[in-house]
Amino acid sequence: MSTIAVAPAPGRARCRLVAGALSPRVLHADDGGARVALVATGALLLGGDEVRIDVEVAPGGWLEVVETAGTVAYDAGGTPSGWHVRARLGEGARLSWCGLPLVVADGAHVRRSTELTLAARARALLRETLVFGRVGETGGVLRAVTRATLDGADLLVEDLDLGPAARRSPGVLGERRVLDTTLALGWRPVEVPAGHRYDLDGPGAFVRYLGADTHSGTGPALAATSWRADLDLP
Amino acid sequence: MDASQSVLLALLADARLPTGAHTQSAGLEPALRSGLPAASVPAYLAARLRTVCVVEAGTAVVARHLSLAGGRARDLVAVETAWAARTPSPALRANARMLGRGYVRLLHRLWPAAGDDPRWRATRPVVLGLIAARSGLDAVNTARLVGYDDAQTVAAAMLKLAPLDPLVTTSWVLAARPLIEALADRVAHLTRPGEIPACGAPLIEQWAQDHDHTTERLFRA
Numbered sequence: 001m002s003t004i005a006v007a008p009a010p011g012r013a014r015c016r017l018v019a020g021a022l023s024p025r026v027l028h029a030d031d032g033g034a035r036v037a038l039v040a041t042g043a044l045l046l047g048g049d050e051v052r053i054d055v056e057v058a059p060g061g062w063l064e065v066v067e068t069a070g071t072v073a074y075d076a077g078g079t080p081s082g083w084h085v086r087a088r089l090g091e092g093a094r095l096s097w098c099g100l101p102l103v104v105a106d107g108a109h110v111r112r113s114t115e116l117t118l119a120a121r122a123r124a125l126l127r128e129t130l131v132f133g134r135v136g137e138t139g140g141v142l143r144a145v146t147r148a149t150l151d152g153a154d155l156l157v158e159d160l161d162l163g164p165a166a167r168r169s170p171g172v173l174g175e176r177r178v179l180d181t182t183l184a185l186g187w188r189p190v191e192v193p194a195g196h197r198y199d200l201d202g203p204g205a206f207v208r209y210l211g212a213d214t215h216s217g218t219g220p221a222l223a224a225t226s227w228r229a230d231l232d233l234p
Numbered sequence: 235m236d237a238s239q240s241v242l243l244a245l246l247a248d249a250r251l252p253t254g255a256h257t258q259s260a261g262l263e264p265a266l267r268s269g270l271p272a273a274s275v276p277a278y279l280a281a282r283l284r285t286v287c288v289v290e291a292g293t294a295v296v297a298r299h300l301s302l303a304g305g306r307a308r309d310l311v312a313v314e315t316a317w318a319a320r321t322p323s324p325a326l327r328a329n330a331r332m333l334g335r336g337y338v339r340l341l342h343r344l345w346p347a348a349g350d351d352p353r354w355r356a357t358r359p360v361v362l363g364l365i366a367a368r369s370g371l372d373a374v375n376t377a378r379l380v381g382y383d384d385a386q387t388v389a390a391a392m393l394k395l396a397p398l399d400p401l402v403t404t405s406w407v408l409a410a411r412p413l414i415e416a417l418a419d420r421v422a423h424l425t426r427p428g429e430i431p432a433c434g435a436p437l438i439e440q441w442a443q444d445h446d447h448t449t450e451r452l453f454r455a
Contacts, residue, residue, distance in 0.1 A: 145432075147432075148319075153312075153315050153319075154315055154316050154319035154320075154427075154428070155319055156319050156322065157316070157319045157320045157432040158320070158322065158432050158434045159431065159432040159433050159434065160433075160434050160436070161284075161285075161433065166284070169277055169278075169280070169281035169284070169435075170265065170270050170274045170277050170278040170281055170437070171261070171265065171278050171281040171282065171285070171435045171437045171438040171441075172281055172285065172435050172436065172437060172438075173436060173437060174437055176437075179436060196440050196443055196444075197443075198322045198323055198324060198439065198443065199324050200318075200319070200322065201315070201318035201319065201321075201324075201327060202315075202318075202319070206322070208436065208440070210436055210437060210440060
């Protein structure tokens with residue numbers, strides 16, 4: 001398991017970093033938090049891999065996670081693999097994690113889970129780009145579960161069964177290969193002039209693009225850039 | 235099924251129930267408008283029974299359970315919060331809450347209880363759960379009701395949106411019976427808000443948002 005824990009401290013924030021399948025490296029730090037890159041320590045994601053990333057931002061702190069490369073879940077002949085993120089944000093903490101695409105190749109069987117626990121006044125900005133198949137492929141099996149709570153109450157819970165048959169059903173993804181989402185939790189961000197926007201019942205919203213390729217949907221990219229400003233990161 | 239259950243289920247599943255069913259297409263109108271072929275409508279109906287309907291049915295079952303367990307107002311608020319977190323489309327949430335008003339009138343007139351507040355508002359599945367609790371409808375039938383109602387809504391709306399033999403659309407609902415049973419099996423035992431499934435359907439949600447901004451439409455949702 002990889003761990004990134006950040007806590008504000010006079011002079012320079014305290015960072016506890018533990019390397020797993022992904023190795024965290026501090027790019028920048030101040031007294032409130034840090035920008036941390038995640039670097040894969042080997043080929044990812046292969047059958048049987050269970051990547052776990054545990055993130056903790058102490059009250060009032062900030063953390064920006066930067067991925068250096070997208071991830072391909074390779075053909076594993078159907079052997080399951082997993083990508084699990086758990087993030088806990090203390091009161092008033094801020095997290096930005098605009099991830100790079102996860103490409104689910106033919107023969108991959110991935111379970112992805114994102115669990116976010118926000119204390120009062122915490123804010124999280126996340127981008128998740130899911131791509132089915134490399135060029136010429138239809139793509140493997142993916143189940144993507146997101147669960148976010150704010151101050152103990154469910155804010156967004158989504159469980160997407162994106163196996164080939166289920167996702168091609170009319171109303172799920174149909175023939176679309178890309179599911180690209182930028183999600184703001186803990187506040188109601190400004191409108192961006194592209195993509196479909198969904199305001200949550202609680203404080204939060206996401207912009208989502210469903211389409212044929214990653215470069216034609218501009219909404220999530222615009223939202224990621226525009227909403228990051230609301231986190232007031234250095 | 236005992237006799238009281240059969241009549242209750244028939245009554246609550248009847249399109250003549252004055253709860254605004256005629257305003258609903260279960261997302262079929264925007265689906266067809268976005269290019270869903272008529273031949274794919276049975277698959278669309280099936281996809282709903284595996285996704286958004288599971289959330290609705292789970293919500294109704296949990297609301298029913300908590301109400302029977304002596305639930306207070308704040309327990310139902312927790313169910314509503316769980317449902318809302320699992321229903322990311324604001325258009326779908328607004329529609330379900332609009333429908334909820336009709337079900338509240340039904341609840342207060344047919345199954346009144348001391349302390350009922352006529353101003354109470356909740357989403358349709360939460361009110362349906364309360365109706366189930368007070369009328370005596372069991373958990374499995376509550377879930378079946380949600381699944382059946384959704385399938386029948388798609389089938390009935392199809393007749394207004396595309397010319398088709400009504401026997402064909404009725405056969406779709408009958409063919410969906412195993413899926414309705416599977417849905418009921420999946421949620422009937424649920425008791426806590428956190429257990430409500432969160433099966434999403436991104437295109438259904440996107441179409442619902444598009445439909446909300448459309449001025450020329452036959453159905454509200």
